[in-house]
Amino acid sequence: MTESAADRQQGERSVVAAIRDAIVRGEFVPNQRLVEADLSAQFTASRATVRAALIELTNEGLVERVQNRGARVRAVSLEEAVEISEVRMALESLCAAKAAERVTDDEVGELRELGEAMRAAVTAGDVVGYSGLNQQLHRRVREISGQRTAEQVLERLRGQSVRHQFRLAMRPGRPQVSLPEHLAIIEAICAHHSYEAAEAARTHLTSVIEALKAADAAEAAPLHA
Amino acid sequence: MTESAADRQQGERSVVAAIRDAIVRGEFVPNQRLVEADLSAQFTASRATVRAALIELTNEGLVERVQNRGARVRAVSLEEAVEISEVRMALESLCAAKAAERVTDDEVGELRELGEAMRAAVTAGDVVGYSGLNQQLHRRVREISGQRTAEQVLERLRGQSVRHQFRLAMRPGRPQVSLPEHLAIIEAICAHHSYEAAEAARTHLTSVIEALKAADAAEAAPLHA
């Protein structure tokens, strides 16, 4: 059951992808030990291949490795999630500003469509769909910025915080808060206002950080069910 | 001769360090092919160990790897160096702001001493010493900020751009320009002025970017020797 779709292709690349998927999808929970022999059997790859994959995932920040003590799924604390969001704030505002300078007419149309789709998803109460569009928007802005260094860093950080992001998206009322922030980013970029775009990105990430803290506080005191 | 200091210890960790050192020190030049068997012989480690090291260095951005075609030292173009500096601008200003909020009295003394040492090095014309103090300052600011996520990202980027940084430091007149910028960062942090600290960091990195472009343009036209 666990070999969802990635164990038929072989090779290190696919093993990396398979383990990453398992972690991101929550199949492997935080702090779970990742024993090389077990993974080797589960993904029908040699131990060396698994080992290489674990090294790669370690540098992506998804796995923790200690000498002679093996690897485990890295657990990102609230504190770390906030740190990650702060770095994202710095880098996404940079990307938003650059995107506002470089965006083409075609891309303006594309972004506006994305914005409309997001608005529709929120109206329809489609939380999962909105979450996907959300990621799509952030990725597209990074791509348009042409800042590949920032893009790579942000992509890495996304993997680490995806669990917190998902939890956030599920909180009632959250989409209604983030939607106008996203639309503000889109409008600033489409209007080629780089300073405003950066500021809108900052505002959005500040809101994310606040929501992260609030969500954690709420879940730490589950006395209202 | 090439086994400077890292071939007596054994293990993957030391091989990683040894190869990284060789790249950073310029022993391995950009685009040089890194054949696993050769490295294996040079560092007296097995090929598997070398392979693991190359994977790790790939994720650090020092090495490029293509399937079935091996690894080579990654060459960072001027364009990429500028991108890296832009990301550094975003993150170091974040760290400077945080450092200004959290700096202790002891650390204030330490930073001021560092500043004096830098001033002395410039006065004495000790370019290499100044370069070292420079790195020390940037690292210390990152540490004081307590932003470990940003710290890790910046450390990775430093490795990639160290060659460009070094070239910059060697340009005549450069220390005289960057010294006051560094002192401004120090003063803002020591005064607990977070906004000014961030601004000073921005100013400094902007200057770095300008100098990078200028240095490249000058070296592209070497008609004055």
Add this chain to the structure above:
DNA sequence: CTCGACAAAATTGTCAACAAATGGAGCCGA
């Protein structure tokens, strides 16, 4: 019953050999 030493099991680190893929040299034919 607790603590420490010792032994056994599990797990990672390392190695050498084999299989597959790539790039180029040389050859053949037009």
Add this chain to the structure above:
DNA sequence: TCGGCTCCATTTGTTGACAATTTTGTCGAG
């Protein structure tokens, strides 16, 4: 001479086995 083909040398990808290390379990002394 040039284009394309085959074959070969080089290099990477993968596998299984072995060595070193850590952790766990057990036993006995106090």
